[in-house]
Amino acid sequence: SxxxxxxxxxxxxxxxxxxxxxxxxxxxxxxxxxxxxxxxxxxxxxxxxxxxxxxxxxxxxxxxxxxxxxxxxxxxxxxxxxxxxxxxxxxxxxxxxxxxxxxxxxxxxxxxxxxxxxxxxxxxxxxxxxxxxxxxxxxxxxxxxxxxxxxxxxxxxxxxxxxxxxxxxxxxxxxxxxxxxxxxxxxxxxxxxxxxxREKAIARRRRPITGLTEFPNLAETLPERPVDPLNERVVRYGASFEALRDAPATTKVFLATLGTVAQHTARATFATNLLAAGGIGVEVAGATSDAEDIAGKYRAAGAPPVVCLAGSDKTYAEWGAAAIAALREAGATHVIIAGKPDAVDAEVDDAASMGVDALAFLTATREKLA
Missing domain, CATH: 3.20.20.240 (Methylmalonyl-CoA mutase)
Incomplete structure (x- = not known):
């Protein structure tokens, strides 16, 4: 300090x-x-x-x-x-x-x-x-x-x-x-x-690192530089997140966006940025109207094992449970909700909201994608 x-x-x-x-x-x-x-x-x-x-x-x-x-x-x-x-x-x-x-x-x-x-x-x-x-x-x-x-x-x-x-x-x-x-x-x-x-604060993103734990860009091309042995002796503040980014996940998470763009964009953006901090890409459903619609888009995306629901509290209450049931029936094995776990009247496997231990969450999610 x-x-x-x-x-x-x-x-x-x-x-x-x-x-x-x-x-x-x-x-x-x-x-x-x-x-x-x-x-x-x-x-x-x-x-x-x-x-x-x-x-x-x-x-x-x-x-x-x-x-x-x-x-x-x-x-x-x-x-x-x-x-x-x-x-x-x-x-x-x-x-x-x-x-x-x-x-x-x-x-x-x-x-x-x-x-x-x-x-x-x-x-x-x-x-x-x-x-x-x-x-x-x-x-x-x-x-x-x-x-x-x-x-x-x-x-x-x-x-x-x-x-x-x-x-x-x-x-x-x-x-x-x-x-x-x-x-x-x-x-x-x-x-x-x-x-x-300090590491705990970084893991929970209370101490954000722009470009790494916040607003990461999975499509960026890093500048190529000769190896500097000094870097091997330096523990950077975001080293744990850098380790995740060094080996990006090969399978994407299906971002099950509920309702119109206006209804889901806030939580969809939050979830996308959070997952990207761990080297995880997303396949976005886009605007959806009901559980059957979202299940169809999930199958069209290749039915990846991990699904993340993103929507407003209103859409969660109206048809979030039905969406989860339809997604599980279509092949989803690990369902995450962007928000509090009790925001939807159905069982979820994990939840992501402000203050979550992002490092633990991302590590667990990558294990489910493997």
Missing amino acids: DVQELGWSIAVGVAYLRALTEAGFSPAVAASLIEFRFAATDEQFPTIAKLRAARQLWARVLELSGAEGVEMRIHAVSSRPMLSKYDPYVNMLRGTVAAFAAGVGGADAVTVLPFDSANGVPDGFGRRIARNVSHLLIDESHVAAVADPAGGSFAVEQLTADMAAAGWEAFIHIEEEWEQGRDFSPFRDRIAAVSAE
């Missing part, structure tokens, strides 16, 4: 201060030899607050060390885990937000990773775009023209203060654990807990 990154960075900085002063350097000279590198993400305000909080924390450390007046040097690098391999052009936006936040947060140097870094070794175009992000922010947005662009904003000031307080607490905690037994396993466990919580 941002707080853990602050706590760990300050702890490492203090360790270097101690080592350098023990080697004979004065605290001021030792402090001048240290540069901090932080991740800048597309979470704009937390990134701004993190960099501002880092300066406050390090200033306090130098005050206690007798090295006041030495400026903290910060090198911000756009986060590699936040990049997505699929729909990589969205990474241009992520990198721009990260670079803007780093500049506003007061970074002395900013490195923007090319948008195609997750696909392998970036090409010339990717490197050029990454370089130009900083040029645009400095020369056209004038981010560098103000000493502290976020200064005075209550939201940023409060977030900075909260993050600094939590970061100092994390730093003290790490120091205590190190003194007690030089064991970092508790810290690693806390990192693992944060990572698990």
